[in-house]
Amino acid sequence: xxxVTQSPTHLIKTRGQHVTLRCSPISGHxxxxxxxxxxxxxxxxxxxxxxxxxxxxxxxxxxxxxxxFPNYSSELNVNALLLGDSALxxxxxxxxxxxxxxxxxxxSGTRLTVV
Amino acid sequence: xxxxxxxxxxxxxPEGATVAFNCTYSNSASQSFFWYRQDCRKEPKLLMSVYSSxxxxxxxxxxxxxxSQYISLLIRDSKLSDSATYLCAVNMMEYGNKLVFGAGxxxxxxx
Numbered sequence: 689x690x691x692v693t694q695s696p697t698h699l700i701k702t703r704g705q706h707v708t709l710r711c712s713p714i715s716g717h718x719x720x721x722x723x724x725x726x727x728x729x730x731x732x733x734x735x736x737x738x739x740x741x742x743x744x745x746x747x748x749x750x751x752x753x754x755x756x757f758p759n760y761s762s763e764l765n766v767n768a769l770l771l772g773d774s775a776l777x778x779x780x781x782x783x784x785x786x787x788x789x790x791x792x793x794x795x796s797g798t799r800l801t802v803v
Numbered sequence: 804x805x806x807x808x809x810x811x812x813x814x815x816x817p818e819g820a821t822v823a824f825n826c827t828y829s830n831s832a833s834q835s836f837f838w839y840r841q842d843c844r845k846e847p848k849l850l851m852s853v854y855s856s857x858x859x860x861x862x863x864x865x866x867x868x869x870x871s872q873y874i875s876l877l878i879r880d881s882k883l884s885d886s887a888t889y890l891c892a893v894n895m896m897e898y899g900n901k902l903v904f905g906a907g908x909x910x911x912x913x914x
Contacts, residue, residue: 728906729907731890732904794847
């Protein structure tokens with residue numbers, strides 16, 4: 689069984705550019721959450737989508753947006769990149785929004801560097 | 804007050820030692836609790852869910868104290884391979900649904 693797949697694995701962008709990160713959840717999982725993790729900190733919640741609807745939003749600026757497609761895959765978009773957006777972006781998959789029992793399963797992440 | 808707080812450590816322990824981590828959370832309505840393990844530059848991986856009655860998985864024991872709003876993780880007979888960052892995660896229903904992580908506790912097991 690395929691786990692959570694994220695693409696690309698690494699990315700280098702210039703300040704002011706935009707970026708699109710992609711995630712495919714585990715087959716049968718309908719909930720996708722996005723997290724940002726900077727070095728030395730825990731993952732910070734950005735968005736959660738369930739059944740193609742936004743179910744939760746973290747304290748991130750409007751430059752961050754996301755969507756979920758009918759096949760439950762998801763995209764995270766970041767506009768007007770800042771140096772501070774450099775981080776590991778993690779996608780988490782779960783059958784339900786609360787992740788009861790099984791918790792969330794993470795992809796290996798996209799490491800974004802903004803220069 | 805942070806939503807989820809952990810002692811960052813590092814905890815430096817010898818092989819075979821028993822070590823315990825605590826994690827406090829701010830929202831008394833939280834329902835789901837987890838411990839994750841994260842190796843350097845890798846994604847977090849679920850170690851165990853935490854149930855109200857406490858639960859054990861081999862050398863690992865997790866407990867929940869709702870009255871004091873904390874969860875704990877106990878590792879017995881530490882192995883070198885247990886060296887990692889341990890993240891606690893708690894669900895929060897404010898501003899929609901989200902799973903909030905602590906900053907992690909670093910464990911270093913030495914021979």
